[in-house]
Amino acid sequence: MTAATTDVVDPGQDTRKAGRYVYITAVVLLCAWVLVPLYFLLINTLSSPEAVNSYPKSFIPEFDLGSLTFFAGFEGILTALKNSILVAALTMVMSILIGAPAGYALSRFEFRGKELFRLLILLTRAFPLPLLALPLAVMFIRTGIDDTVFGLALVHTTLAIPFAVLITFSLFSGIPIELEEAAWTLGCNRVTAFQKVILPLVLPGITASAIFAFVISWNEVFAAAVLTIENRTLTAFLLQNLDTSPLHLKFAGGFILVVPALIFIFAVRKYLFAMWGIANR
Amino acid sequence: MNPRLLPYILILPVTLFLCLFFLYPFVLVAQQAFSNGSGFTLTNFRDVTEHWKFPISLKNTFLLALAVVPIQLALSLLMATMVTKMKKGRDLILYIWTIPLGISDLAAGIIWLAIFEQSGFLNSMMGGLGLIDSPTNFLSYQSPVMVFVAIMLAEIWRATAIMLVILVAGIGLIPKEYYEAGEVFGATPWQRFLKITLPMLRPSLQTALVLRVILAFEVFAVVQALGGTLFPVLMGETYAYQFELLNGGAAAAIALIILAISITFTLIIMRALRVPKGATI
Numbered sequence: 001m002t003a004a005t006t007d008v009v010d011p012g013q014d015t016r017k018a019g020r021y022v023y024i025t026a027v028v029l030l031c032a033w034v035l036v037p038l039y040f041l042l043i044n045t046l047s048s049p050e051a052v053n054s055y056p057k058s059f060i061p062e063f064d065l066g067s068l069t070f071f072a073g074f075e076g077i078l079t080a081l082k083n084s085i086l087v088a089a090l091t092m093v094m095s096i097l098i099g100a101p102a103g104y105a106l107s108r109f110e111f112r113g114k115e116l117f118r119l120l121i122l123l124t125r126a127f128p129l130p131l132l133a134l135p136l137a138v139m140f141i142r143t144g145i146d147d148t149v150f151g152l153a154l155v156h157t158t159l160a161i162p163f164a165v166l167i168t169f170s171l172f173s174g175i176p177i178e179l180e181e182a183a184w185t186l187g188c189n190r191v192t193a194f195q196k197v198i199l200p201l202v203l204p205g206i207t208a209s210a211i212f213a214f215v216i217s218w219n220e221v222f223a224a225a226v227l228t229i230e231n232r233t234l235t236a237f238l239l240q241n242l243d244t245s246p247l248h249l250k251f252a253g254g255f256i257l258v259v260p261a262l263i264f265i266f267a268v269r270k271y272l273f274a275m276w277g278i279a280n281r
Numbered sequence: 282m283n284p285r286l287l288p289y290i291l292i293l294p295v296t297l298f299l300c301l302f303f304l305y306p307f308v309l310v311a312q313q314a315f316s317n318g319s320g321f322t323l324t325n326f327r328d329v330t331e332h333w334k335f336p337i338s339l340k341n342t343f344l345l346a347l348a349v350v351p352i353q354l355a356l357s358l359l360m361a362t363m364v365t366k367m368k369k370g371r372d373l374i375l376y377i378w379t380i381p382l383g384i385s386d387l388a389a390g391i392i393w394l395a396i397f398e399q400s401g402f403l404n405s406m407m408g409g410l411g412l413i414d415s416p417t418n419f420l421s422y423q424s425p426v427m428v429f430v431a432i433m434l435a436e437i438w439r440a441t442a443i444m445l446v447i448l449v450a451g452i453g454l455i456p457k458e459y460y461e462a463g464e465v466f467g468a469t470p471w472q473r474f475l476k477i478t479l480p481m482l483r484p485s486l487q488t489a490l491v492l493r494v495i496l497a498f499e500v501f502a503v504v505q506a507l508g509g510t511l512f513p514v515l516m517g518e519t520y521a522y523q524f525e526l527l528n529g530g531a532a533a534a535i536a537l538i539i540l541a542i543s544i545t546f547t548l549i550i551m552r553a554l555r556v557p558k559g560a561t562i
Contacts, residue, residue: 023363023366026359026363027363027367027374030360030363030378031374031377031378033438034377034378034380034381034438035377035380037392037393037395037396037438038380038392040392040395040396040402041391041392041395044395052400053400054400055399055400055404055405055408055416056400056404056405056408056409056416057400057401057402057405059402059405097294098294098295098298099295101291101292101294101295102291102292102294102295104291105287105288105291105292106292108288109287109288109291111285111288111289114288117292117296120296120299121295121299124299124303125491125492125495126491126495126543126544126547127303127495127540127543127544128495128498128499128539128540128543129303130499130501131310131499131519131536131539131540132302132303132306132307132310134310134313134519134523134529134532134533134536135306135307135309135310135312135313135533136302136306136309137523137529138309138313138529139306139309154302155302157298157302158298158299158302158303161295161298161299165295190287215383218385219383219384219385219386219387219388220385221385221386221387221501221502222499222501222502222516222520225520225524226520226523226524235385235387235502238387238391239387239502239505242505242506242509243509247394247398247400250391250394250506251391251394251395253391254387254388254391254392254395257384257385257387257388257391258384258385258388258392261383261384261385261388262380262383264383265376265379265380265382265383266376269372269375269376269379272379272382272446273446273449273450273453
């Protein structure tokens with residue numbers, strides 16, 4: 001662990017040195033606490049179905065693709081995977097398209113009702129949103145979008161939108177309004193100034209919040225399970241087959257759920273803290 | 282275009298969206314819970330609360346929240362203070378510690394299933410150390426304590442990261458001058474933590490606790506993956522009413538009960554940790 005070799009230790013102070021060791025041990029242990037369970041999942045995924053169901057387990061993966069092949073060949077899985085990706089992609093697009101303008105408005109304008117609007121956004125965080133899937137299931141049947149990718153994406157967008165608004169708000173707030181004003185004096189109007197000056201600056205941040213919206217949707221279980229029957233997403237499929245599916249299918253499925261999340265959190269790690277910092281206010 | 286209207290045009294999409302998919306469903310779910318097709322009724326609530334599983338799932342949900350949240354609070358505070366002291370490797374350690382943030386609760390349940398199932402890694406480890414002769418089935422009705430412990434560990438593993446991120450962002454906002462002043466006056470690290478970090482962190486603690494407690498009452502997929510029907514929780518009952526018993530009214534009634542509990546706790550936490558007026562950083 002690179003963190004283990006932090007600052008220079010003063011050789012005279014034994015207690016400080018001991019404290020340093022306790023500190024380093026704690027950091028390493030906490031890293032292990034997060035990583036070891038993930039490693040176990042990896043072992044199970046990269047083992048043959050026979051090995052997954054046998055005892056005792058080896059603590060080194062045998063690099064057998066049997067479980068993953070079984071997963072890919074299992075009826076309905078690939079469609080579920082496709083649905084998951086579609087729902088998440090739709091959620092990503094909708095939450096940014098709908099959320100970003102509001103983030104911009106919050107950062108640039110003082111207007112009546114601004115506090116009320118902020119309250120509405122923050123209010124969404126004080127409710128267990130997946131429960132809304134229940135009444136929406138009825139509403140969707142009436143409007144004919146029940147059991148569709150689009151219907152589920154609408155619910156997931158509700159989950160992702162508060163984040164999209166707050167993140168884009170903090171992004172736009174980080175760009176001085178003088179930049180925009182300078183563009184106006186140089187012959188840009190609001191729209192072109194936004195396109196040419198602001199957009200390039202916020203694009204990485206917007207991408208990060210889009211990715212975050214993707215992960216929110218990709219991981220969501222309850223609403224997905226309530227709202228889809230034929231067009232199940234991967235989480236809904238795995239949940240509904242928990243009782244019947246063999247262990248190697250569960251583990252391979254869990255692994256497929258985890259991988260994109262790992263990559264995405266890595267991609268947005270810079271923005272995670274900015275996002276939650278502003279969310280406190 | 283009238284520039285005074287611009288902010289309203291920009292926030293219009295979010296407002297409409299949230300009214301349609303956040304506020305309106307609340308009306309719908311209440312309607313569903315309080316009606317039986319012909320008029321106002323409390324039958325749904327009576328059906329739900331008189332069912333033998335209701336007290337158990339209520340107790341389980343509370344017990345789990347009570348066991349998990351304080352540990353997570355302590356753990357995330359510890360991790361956040363450790364991270365702020367870090368000089369090298371801070372980014373890497375933070376990434377590792379925030380990995381679970383991107384992991385679905387279903388995946389988290391499956392990950393801990395790999396450890397606790399009968400041919401899993403805990404049994405393999407204990408067998409390898411010669412502690413047991415044959416693998417025991419931890420996740421059965423004969424060992425309710427182990428089922429609870431497994432679910433508890435999975436929850437702590439999965440959802441500490443969200444509190445950590447909020448607290449790290451919050452600690453970053455505390456001016457360094459306060460700590461320097463504390464040091465000048467001879468405050469020990471522990472005193473600085475108690476007298477500076479904790480009080481200044483109040484808004485972040487509030488956000489973190491509200492989010493976490495609401496998530497705790499929503500606990501669902503982790504329980505399904507590890508305990509199944511062995512450990513009934515409120516959200517699982519909602520799901521069962523909706524799908525297995527096809528009783529939408531009863532599902533809505535439980536949903537309202539979960540909502541009421543969540544709102545009560547949100548208010549309690551907001552009140553207990555309220556930030557005095559004018560006291561900002």
